[in-house]
Amino acid sequence: MSAADLTPGLRTGLSTGVPTSPVARPLRHISTRFLRSELALIFGRRRNQAGLGILALVPIMIAVTVKVSTPRAGRGPDFFTSITSNGLFVALAALSIELTLFLPLAVAVIAGDSVAGEANIGTLRYLLTVPVHRSRLLGVKFAAITIFSLVVTVWVSLVGAVAGLALFGGGQMTTLSGTEIGMGSAVLRVLMATIYLGLCFASLGAIGLFISTMTEQPIGATIAVVVINVMSFILDSIPQLSWMHEWLPTHWWMSFGDFLRSPVAWSDVTRGLLTSAGYMLVFWLAAWARFSDKDVSG
Amino acid sequence: MTADVTGEPGDFAVATEGLTKRFHQQVAVNAVDLLVPRGAVYGFLGPNGSGKTTTIRMLLGLIRPTAGRHRLLGMTMPERAGDVLPLVGSLVEGPAFHPYLSARANLVRLDCVDRHADPRTTRVRIDGALDRVGLLAAADKKYRAYSLGMRQRLAIAGALLAPRELLVLDEPTNGLDPQGTREVRHLIGSLAEDGATVLVSSHLLSEVEQVCTHIGVMHVGRLLTQGPIEQVRAVGEARARVVTDRPQEAARVLRRLGLTEVALETGLATGTLGTLAPEKVVVALVQDGVPVSGFSVERPSLEDLFVSLTGEGFNVSG
């Protein structure tokens, strides 16, 4: 059978010429549609909206509890004793409570879902055949995780600030070093501390993205990220392992309070940002190495 | 009897060379040389587990072949995936969408990730695609609430969001009611009329037979046969069938004329014609005074051929 023999069944005119109907579709070089669609999926999902609601309960509870109880000096984290002097401290207290589990869990859910969730329901194969280049997919997924980390952290902080200011008022703030700063400066520092933490959580999200490329079970990926988060806190609390502490992903998170010193104590938060950037780079590359030629047969 | 290729690579919408996929011990696709000429409607047939979906996944770059290479629309894959896949609409192993989004929102999602899509025409194109598969009225229902057949239609709509030169449809009629199956067949026909090449897989020959210009048959990872449908059909050899009350005499004539595999039944003699013209047989029978009450030439149906190629057993191989 020769190639010529293969054509008799065809309608005339098509065997030689290129089909004419599809028009060339120009490539749009800069487009944020994919990222916006990704964010719409994340923030439009009921489960995630409920999660945001639960995360907001903590600062509200803190503000109300402190308001109705008589403060006793010398107990609880630093921020708690300061709440009655300036409502903005509710935001910081809420962040310090939520940074060990609640906020990392929220990021773990989104990151665990990122690739494994699409693989699980099968939409991954349809994204790839659109086509979406695999590195672009990972880039957009990671951008969405980072934006989500920042948004949830700002959300908790914002609810805390609003609840705190409503119940305790604002004004001059006494920094952790004991000096006084104005309200504008105080708001700025709380914002910086919040963004710092958001970026820290995003580095955990990068680990989640990597794990998410290895499985088709989003829940499994989420659990793995939470386990890593908890393990990191546990290892960080064992003095005999002090040599590894500064390399742990969660080690510098608590340093967010340094933004409330006067002047801002930059050394630890700088280390924290560098460590986060390192984790993001390493795990994004690991995700890429894992995913770029992975068989998608889900 | 797979065709050897001498044509230009651009003449084929799909051309594979020794495409092979091994999963651990099992060879799911074994040295397949698939050739789909441009403009063809190619029925990619094979029983369950014969390697159709695995082949299609390799074609689209979803999984990496263990060996072999292929081109789509003349472009090497996976290197040129970014150039060629925008021209390829696909349906791979059933529909897959976000359950908590509406059908329309799911298509918008697919359009958003397409860097070639013009956002100004999204709505028109989506409505057009939904209309084409008969889902326009149900467009705002959540995907979760869709029936199997509606899901299948939505997946086809997803493949039609942009003008395509090639459509790769893996079991597009799976889960559709008879009316839906007929509609999909019409759809395939109309896509081909618009100039697209269609590769459609199925384990049911009867579902695609009417629309296909070409077929290829897979069995346990191998492409047993492919080519234009009449040519594949011609593989099954024609048999002459003589109805007579003196079958012995008829059989003697048939043997003398050089027919092979001559067989006798009550009131019936049959034999494989080969290159002999059927009318010669009739003349010889009459000359020899054999009372012929019926004469016919029969070719095995495509279905028989399919079964003889792939075996009749119900059990999945491998």
Ligand SMILES: Nc1ncnc2c1ncn2[C@@H]1O[C@H](COP(=O)(O)OP(=O)(O)OP(=O)(O)O)[C@@H](O)[C@H]1O
């Ligand atoms: N990811 C995988 N890992 C291991 N084996 C696989 C994988 N995917 C497919 N197989 C095997 O490869 C063989 C071919 O499967 P494939 O899905 O290609 O068949 P098919 O022709 O599409 O069948 P069907 O008509 O049932 O859809 C099967 O034996 C299957 O078990």
Ligand SMILES: [Mg+2]
């Ligand atoms: Mg299949």
